[in-house]
Amino acid sequence: MYGERICGELILQQNLILDPSAIHVWHVNLKLTDSDYQQLKTYLNPEEQQRLQRYTHQPAQQQFLAARGRLKQLLAGYLGTTPSSIQFELGQYSKPRIAGTTIDSGLVFNLSHSGTVALIAISKNRALGVDVERIDSKHNLQGMAQRCFSDQELSSWNQFAEPHKTTKFYDYWCAKEAFLKATGRGLALGMQHCVINLNQSCYLSLPNSYQASDWQLHRIDVGNDYRAFVAGNGDSVTIISRHYY
Ligand SMILES: CC(C)(COP(=O)(O)OP(=O)(O)OC[C@H]1O[C@@H](n2cnc3c(N)ncnc32)[C@H](O)[C@@H]1OP(=O)(O)O)[C@@H](O)C(=O)NCCC(=O)NCCS
Numbered sequence: 239m240y241g242e243r244i245c246g247e248l249i250l251q252q253n254l255i256l257d258p259s260a261i262h263v264w265h266v267n268l269k270l271t272d273s274d275y276q277q278l279k280t281y282l283n284p285e286e287q288q289r290l291q292r293y294t295h296q297p298a299q300q301q302f303l304a305a306r307g308r309l310k311q312l313l314a315g316y317l318g319t320t321p322s323s324i325q326f327e328l329g330q331y332s333k334p335r336i337a338g339t340t341i342d343s344g345l346v347f348n349l350s351h352s353g354t355v356a357l358i359a360i361s362k363n364r365a366l367g368v369d370v371e372r373i374d375s376k377h378n379l380q381g382m383a384q385r386c387f388s389d390q391e392l393s394s395w396n397q398f399a400e401p402h403k404t405t406k407f408y409d410y411w412c413a414k415e416a417f418l419k420a421t422g423r424g425l426a427l428g429m430q431h432c433v434i435n436l437n438q439s440c441y442l443s444l445p446n447s448y449q450a451s452d453w454q455l456h457r458i459d460v461g462n463d464y465r466a467f468v469a470g471n472g473d474s475v476t477i478i479s480r481h482y483y
Contacts, residue, residue: 256362278311347361350466364470370458391433413439453471454472
């Protein structure tokens with residue numbers, strides 16, 4: 239696994255700098271100690287506290303709190319403010335954003351969680367989406383591939399033998415979902431119309447009026463048990479992976 243490791247305490251003490259040509263991808267461990275749990279809870283507003291209480295499944299509750307709390311800590315580090323002052327609102331297609339900002343003004347972020355990992359991608363003035371998935375061969379991958387892959391992708395994928403077939407499924411899935419999340423429109427936009435060249439990590443064609451050449455696709459290394467991609471709009475971009483601990 240590559241990327242700089244940065245201590246959470248430091249994030250709260252100093253401003254993080256983000257170059258407009260970069261996307262920072264933060265790797266966050268969703269397992270919390272009791273004291274982390276108590277600290278992150280203090281960052282939540284009343285609506286977020288209510289959402290936290292609604293999770294009856296303890297791991298899901300912890301996943302939400304860890305991801306939301308760390309997101310607030312990180313954004314506060316970039317903005318030079320306190321985590322509890324970071325508030326969110328729903329933008330176009332209900333994609334969460336920092337309250338009062340648009341893509342052209344301020345920080346843009348997207349978050350994904352799976353298993354015990356969250357990825358938080360942050361950029362300036364650039365639409366972006368991130369997706370991480372824990373590999374699980376128990377799902378009906380063949381059925382999902384038939385629904386979500388283009389004909390070309392399905393025939394390439396069917397030529398892989400196990401265990402590559404399973405990991406390649408997640409490559410396609412995450413690369414597609416990263417773009418769909420960047421637009422905010424999510425799965426409703428149609429996964430099969432978002433066609434990937436995995437060897438070159440790029441989009442071959444995209445649904446509606448989206449142009450494949452306007453989008454960058456980058457694989458993120460999260461270790462052997464996960465697959466992850468980030469999609470960013472615009473010209474060449476440098477991906478900087480960092481580990482929050
Ligand atoms: C967004 C979506 C792709 C999430 O997929 P997922 O694999 O279940 O979950 P992930 O862990 O990758 O992402 C979840 C995070 O994405 C973010 N998110 C939520 N809605 C989003 C959207 N519309 N676009 C991009 N990101 C979104 C949130 O930060 C969320 O984290 P939270 O639940 O802790 O707040 C899926 O829920 C979807 O397709 N939603 C539909 C969006 C839609 O139809 N909007 C139109 C409404 S008018």
